[in-house]
Amino acid sequence: MQAFIRNDQYNNIKEQVQQLVNSSAVVKDIDVIYGLRSLAEDKIMKRFEELSRDEAEMLGRIRDVQDEIDAELFLAQLRPSIKPFPILTEQQLKKLFPKVKQLHLPKLEEVDWEKTSYLGWNDNGQQAKYMVAPHEKEMIAIRGTITPSSQPGICAICNKLESVGLFMADSISRGQGTYVKRGNYVCRDSAKCNRNLTDINRFYSFISHLYAS
Numbered sequence: 001m002q003a004f005i006r007n008d009q010y011n012n013i014k015e016q017v018q019q020l021v022n023s024s025a026v027v028k029d030i031d032v033i034y035g036l037r038s039l040a041e042d043k044i045m046k047r048f049e050e051l052s053r054d055e056a057e058m059l060g061r062i063r064d065v066q067d068e069i070d071a072e073l074f075l076a077q078l079r080p081s082i083k084p085f086p087i088l089t090e091q092q093l094k095k096l097f098p099k100v101k102q103l104h105l106p107k108l109e110e111v112d113w114e115k116t117s118y119l120g121w122n123d124n125g126q127q128a129k130y131m132v133a134p135h136e137k138e139m140i141a142i143r144g145t146i147t148p149s150s151q152p153g154i155c156a157i158c159n160k161l162e163s164v165g166l167f168m169a170d171s172i173s174r175g176q177g178t179y180v181k182r183g184n185y186v187c188r189d190s191a192k193c194n195r196n197l198t199d200i201n202r203f204y205s206f207i208s209h210l211y212a213s
Contacts, residue, residue: 003083004055007117009047010082012198016040017062017071024066037063047199055081085116086134096132096141104128117197118157120190122146129167131190133203142207144169148188156184156206158196163188169210182210 005013020040027033041062045051051059058078065071090105097103104123111119118133129146132139146165153164168183184206187193197203 001052001054001058001081003081004048004051005078005082006200007082007085007115007194008197008200010078011195012047013044013059013062013078014075015198016043017065017075020062020065021068021071037065079114082114084113085111085119086139087113088119088132088139092139093132096139097130097143100143112191115191115194117194117200118190118203120193122188122190129165129186129190133200135204140207142169142210144183144210146186146188149185153185155187155193155196156209157186157203158193158198159202160187160193160196162192162196184209 017040020036023036024033027036041060044059044062045056048055048059058081061074061077065074088108090108093105094103104121104125106119106121118131120129120131122129127145127147128143130141130143132141134140144167146167148165149163152161154160155162155164164185165188166183167186186206187196
């Protein structure tokens, strides 16, 4: 079976599994428990556009999860089916940011590609943040400044409470000498944001907001 689960989908599955385990520990009504299992399965299935019979059967095993041991076994069975992020080289990253003369690159050998939905890294010397992700068979790349917040906040990408910074995308020309600059609060630590992210569409919505006309 080929890998078919993205990082964000796997994170969503983990979230559903943990909620199911927590509920099963306090709910004693077997009918309610069966209902919770069906609901968790339904939420997971809706995150996939198309599944083979074997893939659907594998995901459907969440119905057997009753406790932490079952949860860990179920998730372990899914891990070989996680699709890693397309591995990028330094040369590929430089081509994505041709206007940046002194591009500060991440340590690619330290990136866990299986736990990556978007590649993000900071250049603290320039207060810059970079983000790269596949979209419609291409790679989209954005750069902007990030100003750390003194208080935790909700990240616009992963929707979790984390240490955030105000990310402002580089100015975009709108014609007639008009420039637009938009931003939002995002996780300062992109690796942690990737571990939190349960829906890659949040990332694309964030990008769309930055570049909206």
